[in-house]
Amino acid sequence: MMISTTALRVAACRGRLRWWSELPLIAVVYTLYSGARLLVRGEVSDAVRHGADILHDEQLVHLDPERWFNRLFANHAFLGVPADFAYASLHYIVTPATLVWLWRRHPVHYRRARTWLTISTLIGLVGFTVLPTAPPRLLNGGHGFIDTMALYSSFGWWGSDASAPRGMGHLTNQYAAMPSLHVGWSLWCGILLFRHGRHWPVRTLGVIYPIATTLIVLGTANHYLMDAAVGILVMGFGFALAGPALRAVDVLSIRLGRAGKPGPASPASTAGAVR
Template structure:
């Protein structure tokens, strides 16, 4: 192992990441989500006025009810294809070679909770991300039970060391010309102010970056990074189908990561024994984000890095949204001027690059973590329609709670404002 210096307390001068009260960050997350719910509301729809029209940009039916439908006799990818205009007829879903009949929930469109959903359709997205978080919370429990015999901490440490050795001595070592400890050492020796910025960014960047901008391997911070993106893209995407592709890709990336967290618990570099040369800079002086400790966190979920996975997915969506590399635009979309094209391109490249630097410099992830996350994003993008299999379950759930699926508002204000968002 090459020589390196582990600084002691006297040598370490960088300011720690701030420590907010435990109630502060949950309030921030809730505030962002409710703000997004308000911004994406259906403005011409009144909950207590049953004469309000339920029709919207994506709806062509007379009863105002829309659903995420599997295509039946068409090659269309639109999740809102209509099967029948007849009142309350069952829905017929086509899943591969099978047809599935599910209840039609349009009869419940005037129930009060249906009308609330119609007014605030983003509530559906919030519900699905709660399910995401519930699955994340299970990863730590399942992994601990799976490796109860040897001890989860020991197994995770072995895996972390194995990642370092694979990067340095494995057959694919040419993919890792830079070592994580060298990156952190560079920041510690003469660039500690920059590391201070990265510490603070790692502690809180997922909160404003993803509820406003979709979840991270470090607890609810998981839902904040992604949530921000989900909120923003739900509002500005040119169509709901485009938004749904991004959302499904992020969701499938999550589940790929969750499975990995369970079967391959991995200790982050900062928690390895001191002789490996890493310092836990974010927790310096016990100052840290609430999302990095306690019941919200699976500390042994370094592989893959969902911090980078989310940022990479967000970056690709930003580049797509810029329109720079698209010859054709979606219906009603207006081509952006050169300023906005360059702006979204810079954000699309700069955001994941900044996150990659942050997770490595703060010793929270290995470079291999980011590479595996990138692979999961590409895999999820090409396989995201697997979630169509769950559409019949959604039909049944809506029928059980006596609610009708709301019409999404994605694209409404985009088209009203000339497609310049």
């Protein structure tokens, strides 16, 4: 009985990738993301200035829809409350769920997708470090934004400190708006769901999720349109670097494997062993 090439590739992938090695790797990346985001707070005055500059630049080219969406969400609780719940939770649910789905259903594509996400996240951390940025909701009142997370905090577990649980605002960095990894990660999920989903509901979710996330981050005044655009750009860089990074890792693994194997025994040593 002949075995298909795809089946052999799946078996090879499952042989190389084990959940007990993947989980710690993902945990390390997530810890780096959370820790670096917390530690690299930057100067508040610089972050506020950067946020105001971004808004000013958007206004110059008439691409500043944040206020309109923010007023819509602030004036209509039936939009604002679900948006706040989505902002505070889906980022941390859908992304790992997509990873697990790939692992279980499409293991051939899992390794590249995981590497793509990892590299993009690390690039995002560089952005948080280099350009600390206050989100629209933390600009002064003259800019006209309403913090919907604070406005509707009685409906959820968050307080006035973004999506952090009440009393834990000191454990998050609110000045890491640029780039928007909410948008970046949702785009990653959407592309994978659309590309590898076998049923139309999964593929439809792949289209809707990144679009909805973009509208949510704008309407809740947690990101600027430019943050979303740079988040998409970051994912593009991560995708471009994933292939070369995997090839480099594979080459290094092969070389290390060869270096660790004992070489063939010399005739003299073999003769000595016989005697």
